[in-house]
Amino acid sequence: MLEEGEPFSLRAVARRVGVSQAAPYRHFGSKQDIEAAMAEHGFRELQTALREVIDAAEAGRVPLVDLALTYIHFAEEHPALYALMFGSELADDEERRAACAQVFALIEEVAAATHPDRDAHGMATAGWALAHGMATLHLEGTLGRNDDDFDARVRATFAAVAAD
Amino acid sequence: MLEEGEPFSLRAVARRVGVSQAAPYRHFGSKQDIEAAMAEHGFRELQTALREVIDAAEAGRVPLVDLALTYIHFAEEHPALYALMFGSELADDEERRAACAQVFALIEEVAAATHPDRDAHGMATAGWALAHGMATLHLEGTLGRNDDDFDARVRATFAAVAAD
DNA sequence: TTGATAAAGTTAACGGTGTCTACAACGTAT
DNA sequence: ATACGTTGTAGACACCGTTAACTTTATCAA
Numbered sequence: 001m002l003e004e005g006e007p008f009s010l011r012a013v014a015r016r017v018g019v020s021q022a023a024p025y026r027h028f029g030s031k032q033d034i035e036a037a038m039a040e041h042g043f044r045e046l047q048t049a050l051r052e053v054i055d056a057a058e059a060g061r062v063p064l065v066d067l068a069l070t071y072i073h074f075a076e077e078h079p080a081l082y083a084l085m086f087g088s089e090l091a092d093d094e095e096r097r098a099a100c101a102q103v104f105a106l107i108e109e110v111a112a113a114t115h116p117d118r119d120a121h122g123m124a125t126a127g128w129a130l131a132h133g134m135a136t137l138h139l140e141g142t143l144g145r146n147d148d149d150f151d152a153r154v155r156a157t158f159a160a161v162a163a164d
Numbered sequence: 165m166l167e168e169g170e171p172f173s174l175r176a177v178a179r180r181v182g183v184s185q186a187a188p189y190r191h192f193g194s195k196q197d198i199e200a201a202m203a204e205h206g207f208r209e210l211q212t213a214l215r216e217v218i219d220a221a222e223a224g225r226v227p228l229v230d231l232a233l234t235y236i237h238f239a240e241e242h243p244a245l246y247a248l249m250f251g252s253e254l255a256d257d258e259e260r261r262a263a264c265a266q267v268f269a270l271i272e273e274v275a276a277a278t279h280p281d282r283d284a285h286g287m288a289t290a291g292w293a294l295a296h297g298m299a300t301l302h303l304e305g306t307l308g309r310n311d312d313d314f315d316a317r318v319r320a321t322f323a324a325v326a327a328d
Numbered sequence: 329t330t331g332a333t334a335a336a337g338t339t340a341a342c343g344g345t346g347t348c349t350a351c352a353a354c355g356t357a358t
Numbered sequence: 359a360t361a362c363g364t365t366g367t368a369g370a371c372a373c374c375g376t377t378a379a380c381t382t383t384a385t386c387a388a
Contacts, residue, residue, distance in 0.1 A: 022369095031346065079252065088247050125321050128297065129301060136300065141261065157293065160283060160287060173375085187338080333387100338382085339378105340380105341377085342375105342377080343376095344374080345372100346371105348370085349368105351366105356361100356362085
């Protein structure tokens with residue numbers, strides 16, 4: 001879904017589905033509506049992935065950095081979708097924003113559980129910003145090409161910043 | 165330059181400049197080339213802004229969070245350009261990457277000066293990721309709409325994470 | 329002064345794209 | 359059976375990036 005290489009045009013999609021170019025307009029109002037729906041779906045998939053990590057951990061206590069790694073792996077595996085999720089044109093789609101807010105709430109919940117003594121909102125903000133920032137910079141190539149030990153780099157960064 | 169609202173098409177640009185639609189191709193090979201040049205210019209402007217903050221500080225010691233605020237203000241003031249600078253299509257433009265790397269080197273330099281005892285590279289990575297992440301999430305609306313005290317929020321986040 | 333050359337601008341076209349309108353097929357409920 | 363809402367279609371429109379062929383214009387050597 002949403003391959004990186006080929007152009008993402010309504011016509012190309014319709015062609016691939018074997019349907020006429022105007023058919024998508026029976027189901028969506030515009031291309032932006034479709035992209036917003038895809039972004040919303042992406043946030044829900046991301047939430048599911050994060051939820052799995054939380055549920056797999058014993059006693060519900062997950063280090064924030066593990067959540068961040070899951071987050072970053074998601075971005076690595078679906079770079080085009082990830083870019084879409086944070087695309088500036090979709091900023092005012094309400095359902096996309098709600099799905100995004102749910103992910104944030106999940107992170108906040110974990111932050112509150114692992115650090116009951118600290119400001120959960122601030123911790124969640126820092127954790128998300130760090131994860132999102134590293135994911136973006138990594139995808140974009142700014143952080144070099146040591147792909148394999150990037151996980152270690154993320155762990156080191158989180159540790160350097162004493163967020164755990 | 166690069167207003168948010170109107171479409172950024174070569175033809176629209178040419179029209180506004182009062183020149184024919186094909187004229188840009190006398191100066192650039194493609195639209196991507198133009199965008200890459202704009203992104204490169206953006207990185208250089210960002211570098212200048214950061215450099216000014218560093219030079220204005222006494223003894224050359226700037227808290228990382230002040231650099232981050234300058235970074236975020238730049239993103240706020242030029243949202244479309246900022247999005248362009250980190251657009252995934254431009255990842256392999258060499259000059260853009262070089263300009264980006266210079267900004268990173270600047271941050272690293274400050275990190276090394278303010279925290280001689282810690283890993284400068286890791287600190288710079290964390291600082292940039294935090295700043296870039298918060299800028300993105302803020303522009304995108306995920307962090308709420310308390311626009312005025314967002315600076316305070318950035319300071320709180322950096323403090324919460326003990327990065328200074 | 330003349331003439332060659334390279335830079336910069338022009339018009340016209342090609343294929344592709346998002347979107348709209350008008351029309352046809354078809355399942356379903358009255 | 360008939361009316362209707364749903365989903366599909368073809369065709370058009372304006373716009374887009376890009377290219378090709380042609381003209382203008384400035385520069386500089388002869």
